[in-house]
Amino acid sequence: DAKTTQPTSMDCAEGRAANLPCNHSTISGNEYVYWYRQIHSQGPQYIIHGLKNNETNEMASLIITEDRKSSTLILPHATLRDTAVYYCIASSGGYQKVTFGTGTKLQVIP
Amino acid sequence: GAGVSQSPSNKVTEKGKDVELRCDPISGHTALYWYRQSLGQGLEFLIYFQGNSAPDKSGLPSDRFSAERTGGSVSTLTIQRTQQEDSAVYLCASVGLGGLVWNTEAFFGQGTRLTVV
Numbered sequence: 070d071a072k073t074t075q076p077t078s079m080d081c082a083e084g085r086a087a088n089l090p091c092n093h094s095t096i097s098g099n100e101y102v103y104w105y106r107q108i109h110s111q112g113p114q115y116i117i118h119g120l121k122n123n124e125t126n127e128m129a130s131l132i133i134t135e136d137r138k139s140s141t142l143i144l145p146h147a148t149l150r151d152t153a154v155y156y157c158i159a160s161s162g163g164y165q166k167v168t169f170g171t172g173t174k175l176q177v178i179p
Numbered sequence: 180g181a182g183v184s185q186s187p188s189n190k191v192t193e194k195g196k197d198v199e200l201r202c203d204p205i206s207g208h209t210a211l212y213w214y215r216q217s218l219g220q221g222l223e224f225l226i227y228f229q230g231n232s233a234p235d236k237s238g239l240p241s242d243r244f245s246a247e248r249t250g251g252s253v254s255t256l257t258i259q260r261t262q263q264e265d266s267a268v269y270l271c272a273s274v275g276l277g278g279l280v281w282n283t284e285a286f287f288g289q290g291t292r293l294t295v296v
Contacts (some may be wrong), residue, residue: 105285112183112270112287113222155222166237169214169222 071096071159078174087144089173094138100161104142106153130134147177183288190260191294200256200291204273211254212268261295262285268292
């Protein structure tokens with residue numbers, strides 16, 4: 070599975086878009102990019118995933134660069150409840166042996 | 180139940196004692212994973228069950244750790260002779276149709292917070 074690199078922490082003003090970057094420069098062609106988040110004292114929660122194309126759901130948008138070496142998770146209108154640690158994962162063969170890394174701690178500021 | 184259930188939610192144990200942590204996955208999910216999360220750290224893979232296949236135990240940190248999954252459903256993670264470094268949140272996740280098919284989401288439980296004193 071490809072290694073991912075994320076900033077340790079980010080701040081975002083409430084109501085503004087939060088753009089969380091992830092670098093996965095060694096990603097292979099059959100590896101998906103997944104995003105999860107973990108709100109304090111809870112288990113991780115799935116947000117979105119993609120392979121090549123940009124994806125959007127009710128929670129977020131995922132923008133994957135054409136070379137697939139990086140991606141950005143976009144929370145269009147961040148709320149205080151979006152304060153969490155966000156994990157970016159690249160993998161093809163299941164969740165086994167996937168270590169989620171330390172993620173990006175997003176703090177949404179009132 | 181509607182989601183993944185773990186019990187107990189909190190466990191305090193004395194060093195050297197054995198503990199059992201339980202995970203009830205979502206009914207019908209074939210794949211089940213155990214992860215460990217130490218304070219301020221990411222999730223560390225421990226073990227993976229998929230259907231009737233032999234589990235992938237490659238993430239277990241020592242032979243004091245073991246896990247089983249009975250009847251393809253409930254799983255128990257056992258830690259023998261607990262040490263202080265075992266203190267962490269232990270998370271269970273289940274995945275639906277085809278755990279080896281990656282374009283599915285994993286559903287996590289709330290975890291068991293283990294404190295070894």
